[in-house]
Amino acid sequence: MTTTCIPSNYHYQSPFFFSSDRGMSETAAVLHRALERFSRDGSMSFTNDDSEIFEELEDLLEECSSANWDGYGAEALSLDSYTEAIRFIMALPKTIPLPEATVEPDGEIAFEWFKGPRRIFSVSIGNRNVVTYAGLFSFNKVNGEEYFGDEIPKTIMDNLERLFSF
Amino acid sequence: MKGFFHFNFGVNLPNEISPRENLSRFLISKKQFSKTKNLVKPSAFLPPKNLHLSVFRTENLPNKTIWEIGLHKVVNRMNPPRTFYARADFLAAIAISLQLQIVSDNKPIRHANIVGWPEEKSKRKEITLEIAADSNLKLNPLKYQTNQ
Numbered sequence: 001m002t003t004t005c006i007p008s009n010y011h012y013q014s015p016f017f018f019s020s021d022r023g024m025s026e027t028a029a030v031l032h033r034a035l036e037r038f039s040r041d042g043s044m045s046f047t048n049d050d051s052e053i054f055e056e057l058e059d060l061l062e063e064c065s066s067a068n069w070d071g072y073g074a075e076a077l078s079l080d081s082y083t084e085a086i087r088f089i090m091a092l093p094k095t096i097p098l099p100e101a102t103v104e105p106d107g108e109i110a111f112e113w114f115k116g117p118r119r120i121f122s123v124s125i126g127n128r129n130v131v132t133y134a135g136l137f138s139f140n141k142v143n144g145e146e147y148f149g150d151e152i153p154k155t156i157m158d159n160l161e162r163l164f165s166f
Numbered sequence: 167m168k169g170f171f172h173f174n175f176g177v178n179l180p181n182e183i184s185p186r187e188n189l190s191r192f193l194i195s196k197k198q199f200s201k202t203k204n205l206v207k208p209s210a211f212l213p214p215k216n217l218h219l220s221v222f223r224t225e226n227l228p229n230k231t232i233w234e235i236g237l238h239k240v241v242n243r244m245n246p247p248r249t250f251y252a253r254a255d256f257l258a259a260i261a262i263s264l265q266l267q268i269v270s271d272n273k274p275i276r277h278a279n280i281v282g283w284p285e286e287k288s289k290r291k292e293i294t295l296e297i298a299a300d301s302n303l304k305l306n307p308l309k310y311q312t313n314q
Contacts, residue, residue, distance in 0.1 A: 134291035
């Protein structure tokens with residue numbers, strides 16, 4: 001059984017908490033309802049550190065839920081990618097540093113890890129269990145697609161290990 | 167009507183883009199760069215569905231003029247209005263070395279598209295990592311009060 005201790009003076013806010021007074025597009029409202037369903041699932045647990053990335057995802061939801069959010073014709077943030085992104089973060093081992101989240105022009109959420117100027121790894125969270133990745137390790141490069149089932153694909157984990165190993 | 171409208175934006179630019187030319191991509195989303203890490207995120211260089219990445223040819227232009235181009239030719243033309251946060255500067259040589267082509271269309275003036283992107287998204291992502299690694303983030307001084 002997993003338990004979490006939170007100091008009584010610590011103002012903890014669930015990453016799934018949304019203030020209801022914020023303006024939301026129709027897409028955002030759909031996502032909001034989906035997340036409320038997630039938050040009622042008592043089997044999930046998360047650490048305080050996780051809350052930062054969920055706040056980032058919430059920011060993305062606000063900023064990118066309408067088409068052309070980048071001014072260059074980008075597609076709106078995809079509902080499927082959003083829910084898959086949450087699943088991805090939940091599946092990510094706690095020993096892996098949290099990534100930065102962003103949205104790509106096709107509406108997919110991407111998680112990016114920056115270790116240095118030429119040490120970057122990026123994973124796009126697609127619809128229906130597919131993740132697309134690319135990495136730059138000094139002068140070596142990798143890219144590909146992987147099936148994302150119940151666990152983070154081994155290729156992704158191997159590349160993250162490579163990124164943070166030196 | 168002096169200043170921006172009076173400035174010669176370079177009508178006589180050669181159509182062919184030199185590898186040594188500076189290109190700028192204007193950023194109007196906070197998610198396309200990191201101010202604290204001083205870097206442009208790779209996703210800022212991913213092209214939209216038509217696989218045309220919009221850039222401007224900004225070689226030999228004063229810094230102030232580059233910001234004015236971004237403001238008047240890109241940001242102010244958007245509906246709804248956007249915040250102009252930053253720009254990414256990089257050499258044309260970087261895109262050319264990655265087997266991309268830069269096609270000048272001068273619509274609006276000094277505008278070009280980077281084309282020739284692979285069909286596979288993973289390969290496009292890999293290319294954007296390279297461009298991002300070799301680009302420079304410039305924060306909009308009107309937004310961030312920097313000394314640029």
